[in-house]
Amino acid sequence: MTVTWVPSWPLIATKNLELRRRRGLIVVVALLTVGPTVLVLGLRLIFHAVDPASYGPAGSPGIFQALANLMAEFGFLSAAALGASAGTTDLSEGMFRHLVITGRSRLALYLARIPAGLAILLPLVAVAFTALCLVTSYAGVPQPTSVSMDGITVPQHFDQAELQSWLLQHPQQAASAVPLGPGPTPGAAQIRSAIDQNIAGLYGDYVSNEVGGSNPAANEMAKIGLWLELEVGIGFTVGLGLGSLTGQRTLTTITLIGLEIIVTPILANHVIPYFLDGQRLIVGLAMDQLRPAALAPGTGPGGGPGGPGRVLFGGRGALGIPPMPTWAMISVIVGWIVGWSVIGAWRMITRDA
Numbered sequence: 001m002t003v004t005w006v007p008s009w010p011l012i013a014t015k016n017l018e019l020r021r022r023r024g025l026i027v028v029v030a031l032l033t034v035g036p037t038v039l040v041l042g043l044r045l046i047f048h049a050v051d052p053a054s055y056g057p058a059g060s061p062g063i064f065q066a067l068a069n070l071m072a073e074f075g076f077l078s079a080a081a082l083g084a085s086a087g088t089t090d091l092s093e094g095m096f097r098h099l100v101i102t103g104r105s106r107l108a109l110y111l112a113r114i115p116a117g118l119a120i121l122l123p124l125v126a127v128a129f130t131a132l133c134l135v136t137s138y139a140g141v142p143q144p145t146s147v148s149m150d151g152i153t154v155p156q157h158f159d160q161a162e163l164q165s166w167l168l169q170h171p172q173q174a175a176s177a178v179p180l181g182p183g184p185t186p187g188a189a190q191i192r193s194a195i196d197q198n199i200a201g202l203y204g205d206y207v208s209n210e211v212g213g214s215n216p217a218a219n220e221m222a223k224i225g226l227w228l229e230l231e232v233g234i235g236f237t238v239g240l241g242l243g244s245l246t247g248q249r250t251l252t253t254i255t256l257i258g259l260e261i262i263v264t265p266i267l268a269n270h271v272i273p274y275f276l277d278g279q280r281l282i283v284g285l286a287m288d289q290l291r292p293a294a295l296a297p298g299t300g301p302g303g304g305p306g307g308p309g310r311v312l313f314g315g316r317g318a319l320g321i322p323p324m325p326t327w328a329m330i331s332v333i334v335g336w337i338v339g340w341s342v343i344g345a346w347r348m349i350t351r352d353a
Helices: 009-020 023-050 061-092 096-101 106-111 113-138 160-169 188-213 218-246 249-269 283-290 326-350
Strands: 146-149 152-155
Touching: 009 023, 009 061, 009 113, 023 061, 023 113, 061 113, 061 218, 061 249, 106 113, 106 326, 113 218, 146 188, 152 160, 160 188, 218 249, 218 283, 218 326, 249 283, 283 326
Parallel strands: none
Antiparallel strands: 146 152
């Protein structure tokens, strides 16, 4: 019999069945992934149907952004827990020795767990996000025709030059949006000078408010869906690799929960002197920079739109630190996926049966 490192379909199906048989874990994963979205949207739909005068439409840009970001956080955690379980099940149940003596490739045994786990996670994320998109599109607020910016109302869909031109044509309204400093009532020339000097920051505020107040377009929703699936895929891959390395499901899950909800937010919002490049090696920071625009309406460093993640998925960055170059962001994401897969596979190959 020829031993191949490529996992066969029956082996993948077997590993998928093993995971699905852990009903308690699957229920928790489903609740974390789908539960918050279904619960919030369901309640909002019911409240609006019962009393539309008191309760607004179920969907809104703010609700879409909050639930999508929540889905990313919970999706990563549930994926990490499922990955940790997939990487340690054979050891905890005493089946690893029996699998090895069958003569199967240990690498194939490890690789089979990746599609087996993703086949559970990715459809759950797709179902939850599809429900969110449908409610936002068909049971949401009407699309606005203007943008509120620092107390003034500006038409939508301006580029920077068009915004500058509009502000110059409406100097009295623009006076409340531009920084003029203390002193007597500014003249038209002073207002025009302030607009020209601060147009980059003004345009950043304009774009942020435009994104935050509008329902995402179909192509933006597609980008967000792909980003969410990538977030979940990374969580599962890292959980699988770390679980295989440690052989401890609980330790792996706690470590990744701490990484996601404690370490990553701290490093994403505070520059540690002489350690900025080290901070950027955390995959959560790269994913925050890649976060699509509709989920990160805040401005980036310097007051303008965020980082170079827009090259891929329209990301603007949710970082409070200077963004990394696009090639570095891609390298960090790919490095975590490949690196933890290699580490997990190496540990399984070298582990004593």
